[in-house]
Amino acid sequence: MNQDSNDTLPTPSAGAAIPGRRCGLIAIVGKPNVGKSTLLNALVGQKISITSRKAQTTRHRITGMRTVAQPDGTGTQYVFVDTPGFQTRHANALNRSLNKTVLGAVADVDLILFVVEAGSFTPADAKVLQLLGKQIPTLLIANKLDNVHRRADVAPWLAQMHKEHEFAEYVPMSAKNSGDIQRLLGICEKYLPEQDWWYDEDELTDRSEKFLASETVREKLFRLTGDELPYTSTVVIDKFEEEPPQRKGQKRLVKIAATIVVERDGHKAMVIGDKGERIKRIGTETRQELEKLMDAKVFIELWVKVRSGWADDEARVKSFGYE
Ligand SMILES: Nc1nc2c(ncn2[C@@H]2O[C@H](COP(=O)(O)OP(=O)(O)OP(=O)(O)O)[C@@H](O)[C@H]2O)c(=O)[nH]1
Numbered sequence: 001m002n003q004d005s006n007d008t009l010p011t012p013s014a015g016a017a018i019p020g021r022r023c024g025l026i027a028i029v030g031k032p033n034v035g036k037s038t039l040l041n042a043l044v045g046q047k048i049s050i051t052s053r054k055a056q057t058t059r060h061r062i063t064g065m066r067t068v069a070q071p072d073g074t075g076t077q078y079v080f081v082d083t084p085g086f087q088t089r090h091a092n093a094l095n096r097s098l099n100k101t102v103l104g105a106v107a108d109v110d111l112i113l114f115v116v117e118a119g120s121f122t123p124a125d126a127k128v129l130q131l132l133g134k135q136i137p138t139l140l141i142a143n144k145l146d147n148v149h150r151r152a153d154v155a156p157w158l159a160q161m162h163k164e165h166e167f168a169e170y171v172p173m174s175a176k177n178s179g180d181i182q183r184l185l186g187i188c189e190k191y192l193p194e195q196d197w198w199y200d201e202d203e204l205t206d207r208s209e210k211f212l213a214s215e216t217v218r219e220k221l222f223r224l225t226g227d228e229l230p231y232t233s234t235v236v237i238d239k240f241e242e243e244p245p246q247r248k249g250q251k252r253l254v255k256i257a258a259t260i261v262v263e264r265d266g267h268k269a270m271v272i273g274d275k276g277e278r279i280k281r282i283g284t285e286t287r288q289e290l291e292k293l294m295d296a297k298v299f300i301e302l303w304v305k306v307r308s309g310w311a312d313d314e315a316r317v318k319s320f321g322y323e
Pocket residue numbers: 030031032033034035036037038039050051052053054055056057058059083084085086143144145146147173174175176177
């Protein structure tokens with residue numbers, strides 16, 4: 001069962017050049033936890049990709065669009081692709097699948113944003129960089145600049161990066177700074193070809209509401225369980241039903257049932273929490289966020305199931321919707 005049939009990139013329609021219109025694909029790539037999804041959300045202007053302070057949050061390719069249109073109909077459509085953090089450590093089935101997603105996403109893009117943490121370039125960063133072909137223009141995004149306590153340290157580090165690696169441009173910035181995001185949009189624009197837009201102006205993502213629902217549960221799970229819950233948990237949507245509004249002025253109703261799949265009985269107890277308190281909170285926070293995102297009234301029911309070893313099991317990883 002694939003949770004979303006949308007794990008593919010848009011197929012550019014023969015790319016007719018439209019004067020004054022630009023459109024293209026920009027992949028966001030890097031090791032886990034450097035801020036790729038935070039960057040995607042800021043560039044799109046709306047949260048569509050989940051984030052957390054733990055590594056391995058993103059597990060799918062997630063496309064987010066931003067269209068900057070001029071009154072005369074010209075302008076630029078940026079199609080950003082968020083990817084899982086590239087895994088260099090454990091080679092289980094889940095990680096192999098995540099890496100496959102990354103490699104698939106960088107193949108046919110116009111521009112790559114290679115994200116690292118400002119002031120740091122580790123062997124894990126080098127490994128990800130190695131995967132990227134030299135043919136596609138690549139920007140070094142030195143993110144989390146706001147975290148660098150001594151700004152004076154950044155200049156020599158950047159100089160070193162200039163010397164050792166050939167990027168199209170070097171961009172020290174913070175995904176949490178709106179001025180930096182505007183500047184980055186300006187930089188990206190010139191790498192996009194002149195052609196018509198692929199999506200409607202107001203489209204933000206090609207992902208379904210069902211997919212966003214499962215991701216939101218996963219984000220709350222990660223955020224509310226502290227460091228004790230390993231990353232080998234996942235979420236499966238068992239039911240996603242919509243009912244139209246009963247009366248005018250009311251919102252539609254979305255009924256969701258989801259199962260959180262964990263590896264061990266101990267993990268199940270952690271997710272449920274004392275007297276069911278934690279799972280209740282996961283449900284409440286998910287519902288509040290989805291009601292805003294979907295502009296609907298949401299009912300959500302959560303279950304927890306133990307499936308030991310699922311992340312090592314190729315077939316099971318596939319059955320949970322991974323590539
Ligand atoms: N201070 C600061 N924190 C940031 C910035 N960008 C992201 N973060 C934080 O870094 C953590 C990881 O962010 P994510 O966007 O989930 O990182 P990611 O690269 O998508 O992670 P994976 O999907 O696991 O590979 C979160 O706690 C973010 O709030 C930034 O510019 N400054």
